[in-house]
Amino acid sequence: MNVQSIFGISVVFGLVASSTFGALYLWPWLHGRSRVDALRPLLVIHAFRYIGLSFLVPGVVAPDLPMTFARSAAWGDLAAAVLALLALATLRSKLGIAFAWAFNLWGAFDLLDAFYQAGMSGLSPSQFGAAFFIPTVGVPLLLMTHVLMFRLLVRREPMREARGVAMRAL
DSSP states (O other): OOHHHHHHHHHHHHHHHHHHHIIIIIHHHHHTSOHHHHHHHHHHHHGGGGGGGGGGSBTTBOTTSOHHHHHHHHHHHHHHHHHHHHHHHTTTSHHHHHHHHHHHHHHHHHHHHHHHHHHHTTOOGGGGGGGGHIIIIIHHHHHHHHHHHHHHHHSOOOHHHHHHHHHHHO
16 A cells, blocks of 8 residues: 555544544533633644644654645644634633634644645655654544534624623623
8 A cells, every 4th residue: 555545544543533523522522511611622722733843853854754744733823823822811701712813723724734735846745754643543533523623713702701701800
């Protein structure tokens, strides 16, 4: 079996496994919580996106990994991690929800753009080196959490939480 097929199968299995975990365990656990309480653990997961900087480390990735891809993926992930932390720090305010939206839009776009850039640059899966786990395990998990965050951000909050937030502000 060629490397490209192994990579494709790995990405598909990562998406299936992450989606299954999200549907069976994560969404039921998050669904009954307030938006703020549900977003918090998802944002914490994305604080680990600094791991994308490994694309810039010689020896972790192959020396011929296209630098345009490596830079874009690494710095895009770091920006996503910073936005996730800003959203997390301000989550109980309107600014926090705005940061959560900004993070979720940027973070989802960044992951999809990395897949696009990898395909357009003719990247071979072997060029990922030790970072092979990022697009095959990490990215599918992160994409699944972005979907859950979009669901949380567009849903209407129950009145009891809105009153609770107003009462805490007093």
